[in-house]
Amino acid sequence: MMKSISLKRYYHQNPWFGFTIFALFSILFMVLEIINNRFWLADFEVYYKSAQRLLAGENLFRIPEDDFYVFKYSPTSALYFIPFTIFSFATAKIIYWFTLSGIMIYGFYLSAKLTASQYWIKNFAKINTLVLLAILILIVHIQRELHLGQVNHILLVLYILAAYFYQNKRPKHSALFLAISLFIKPFALIFIPYFIVKKNYQAIVVFIISVIVLFFLPLLFYSFPEFLQQSTLWFDELMIELNNKQDLLQEANHTIFSILARYTPVRLITFTPVLIKTYQIALLSLIAVSIWWFINKGKNIQNSGVAEFALLISMIPLLSFTSHNAFGFNELSIFLLLAFFSKFDGVGKTIIIMGFIFTGCNIHDLWGHDLSNFINNISLVSWGTLLIIIALFRGRQKGIF
Numbered sequence: 001m002m003k004s005i006s007l008k009r010y011y012h013q014n015p016w017f018g019f020t021i022f023a024l025f026s027i028l029f030m031v032l033e034i035i036n037n038r039f040w041l042a043d044f045e046v047y048y049k050s051a052q053r054l055l056a057g058e059n060l061f062r063i064p065e066d067d068f069y070v071f072k073y074s075p076t077s078a079l080y081f082i083p084f085t086i087f088s089f090a091t092a093k094i095i096y097w098f099t100l101s102g103i104m105i106y107g108f109y110l111s112a113k114l115t116a117s118q119y120w121i122k123n124f125a126k127i128n129t130l131v132l133l134a135i136l137i138l139i140v141h142i143q144r145e146l147h148l149g150q151v152n153h154i155l156l157v158l159y160i161l162a163a164y165f166y167q168n169k170r171p172k173h174s175a176l177f178l179a180i181s182l183f184i185k186p187f188a189l190i191f192i193p194y195f196i197v198k199k200n201y202q203a204i205v206v207f208i209i210s211v212i213v214l215f216f217l218p219l220l221f222y223s224f225p226e227f228l229q230q231s232t233l234w235f236d237e238l239m240i241e242l243n244n245k246q247d248l249l250q251e252a253n254h255t256i257f258s259i260l261a262r263y264t265p266v267r268l269i270t271f272t273p274v275l276i277k278t279y280q281i282a283l284l285s286l287i288a289v290s291i292w293w294f295i296n297k298g299k300n301i302q303n304s305g306v307a308e309f310a311l312l313i314s315m316i317p318l319l320s321f322t323s324h325n326a327f328g329f330n331e332l333s334i335f336l337l338l339a340f341f342s343k344f345d346g347v348g349k350t351i352i353i354m355g356f357i358f359t360g361c362n363i364h365d366l367w368g369h370d371l372s373n374f375i376n377n378i379s380l381v382s383w384g385t386l387l388i389i390i391a392l393f394r395g396r397q398k399g400i401f
Helices: 002-013 017-035 042-055 075-079 082-086 089-115 124-148 152-167 171-182 186-197 201-220 224-243 256-263 273-297 304-319 324-339 346-360 369-377 380-397
Strands: none
Touching: 002 124, 017 089, 017 124, 042 075, 042 082, 042 089, 042 124, 075 201, 075 224, 082 089, 089 124, 089 152, 089 324, 124 152, 124 324, 124 346, 152 171, 152 186, 152 304, 152 324, 171 186, 171 201, 186 201, 186 273, 186 304, 201 224, 256 273, 256 380, 273 304, 273 380, 304 324, 304 380, 324 346, 324 380, 346 380, 369 380
């Protein structure tokens, strides 16, 4: 009884309860992974090997013995993982697990600060409820990210950091973190038009200078001809990724181009390569106009940049040819919608709840292989993200955020 009272008091009087639960989950999950001989971190092994090869001045790309697990990122990104090579891979896996967990928890902290700052002063229970609900919604993405040792949440936290600094009138810092992220995956380019619309030209200059400096850092380990070769191979990988899943009617193609083509009358069109490009450009133009409206509508709303960054981050997995793992990018949007949930009407709340369910329901261990594959193949996670984005637009239209 005393423990129950103490726990309840901690929940109401300390804002770190939810974050503590996150940390305990991470530790427990790691222990279970080790016990079940599933402590693989297969993606992290790719980054670890690439850092070792960079230090030795060796080739990073399309190495036959790597088989399926090939390096697809920039030579600069291999630099980020050099500190882990101090340790054996077995030790490095444990360190990366805790590092990645810490980054995830920090992302939750930043998201809560950006979306629910008023509760940090007077209502710690609200903060804890917010964090616990976000964990529940995002658990499938958190679990997958840790199991594979991926970098999606590192990118996500860099974007949220960019949002945090932008919101705090430090756009140069925002641009720097976006530049750092660019060399893992080039998704950060989506923010450049945003800076232009906002007339933040200093941020663009800092972004360009940072990109140039970071791009040439691998020259510390390669001769100039070797550097050019590695950079060319990286661009080749980018082209391969861009050409993946170009079949608009392909299952598990989670882009907005595909789900609209598969589940609307657009599927009746006989697509040729020219029509595909025309369709994609037309849809991108419509999206760009919609985002411009969203930004313009928020001119007189305090802290409008948070919702704008949340929208842009949530758009990334719908515009890029990626797996369902990247839909954890909805995190900032989820925190925002949870924080302002009570301000929505019945229709808005229904849209939000359905968006949360569709985004986070595909738990493989719960549904089993066949049902989980079916949920993935119909791109339910994309529809969940679309509903979250619709809720963001509804919130902006009503002046909620």
